Amino acid sequence: MTISKTQQNKLQKHAEQIAQILQKNYPSPKTELNFKDEYQLAVAVMLSAQTTDKKVNQVTPALFEKYAKWSDLALATPADIVPIIRAVNFHIGKAERLVKAGKVVTSLFGGQLPHELTELIKIPGVARKTANVILQELWDITEGIVVDTHITRVSQRLGLTTNDDPKKIEKDLMLLLQQKYWRNYSGAVVLHGRYICTARNPKCEECVLHTVCPSAFKI
Numbered sequence: 001m002t003i004s005k006t007q008q009n010k011l012q013k014h015a016e017q018i019a020q021i022l023q024k025n026y027p028s029p030k031t032e033l034n035f036k037d038e039y040q041l042a043v044a045v046m047l048s049a050q051t052t053d054k055k056v057n058q059v060t061p062a063l064f065e066k067y068a069k070w071s072d073l074a075l076a077t078p079a080d081i082v083p084i085i086r087a088v089n090f091h092i093g094k095a096e097r098l099v100k101a102g103k104v105v106t107s108l109f110g111g112q113l114p115h116e117l118t119e120l121i122k123i124p125g126v127a128r129k130t131a132n133v134i135l136q137e138l139w140d141i142t143e144g145i146v147v148d149t150h151i152t153r154v155s156q157r158l159g160l161t162t163n164d165d166p167k168k169i170e171k172d173l174m175l176l177l178q179q180k181y182w183r184n185y186s187g188a189v190v191l192h193g194r195y196i197c198t199a200r201n202p203k204c205e206e207c208v209l210h211t212v213c214p215s216a217f218k219i
């Protein structure tokens with residue numbers, strides 16, 4: 001959709017208001033995935049697609065006990081991993097990608113995750129969303145905005161995007177929000193979507209954004 005310069009300016013002001021409210025109310029949002037090192041965070045984020053963090057946190061202790069580093073995963077087979085991660089959705093595909101990721105991180109990156117988005121997305125199972133979370137959570141590097149199911153839904157309700165494709169949504173948000181807000185928006189909206197602007201029955205009466213949200217009390 002093409003919009004005029006005036007509409008774009010108006011949307012940018014709207015986005016700025018939202019970003020400021022979020023920053024005030026979620027000053028330092030953090031992932032709710034449990035992890036002790038970069039390997040554990042990356043694996044947990046890879047497992048979290050289409051699955052709750054709670055489910056991921058249930059399976060990762062056993063997974064990390066058996067496979068403590070990328071080279072351990074590289075030597076495993078998907079059939080070894082499937083029973084351990086069975087509780088998460090799409091566990092067969094995820095097990096296959098974890099083994100492939102173990103091989104790539106070990107052979108291409110010497111067992112250490114790279115610190116650039118363009119390199120991270122070379123790892124099987126790591127798309128832009130996962131790469132953005134890894135960069136932001138581990139090293140405070142912000143190259144983009146995390147777009148998951150919560151950020152998609154909440155950004156649409158807030159009128160910041162009309163797209164469904166994560167890449168297009170990220171582009172829309174990056175055009176509307178100043179870069180200084182990208183990190184906070186990513187973390188805050190995930191939590192806001194999980195606890196307040198839920199898929200069904202959003203809690204608009206409790207929502208700090210209800211005065212600026214075009215969807216308030218309409219869903």
Ligand code: SF4
Pocket residue numbers: 154157158196197198202203204207208209210213214215216217219
């Ligand atoms: S006002 Fe309602 S629809 Fe809008 S962001 Fe808040 S909870 Fe979601």
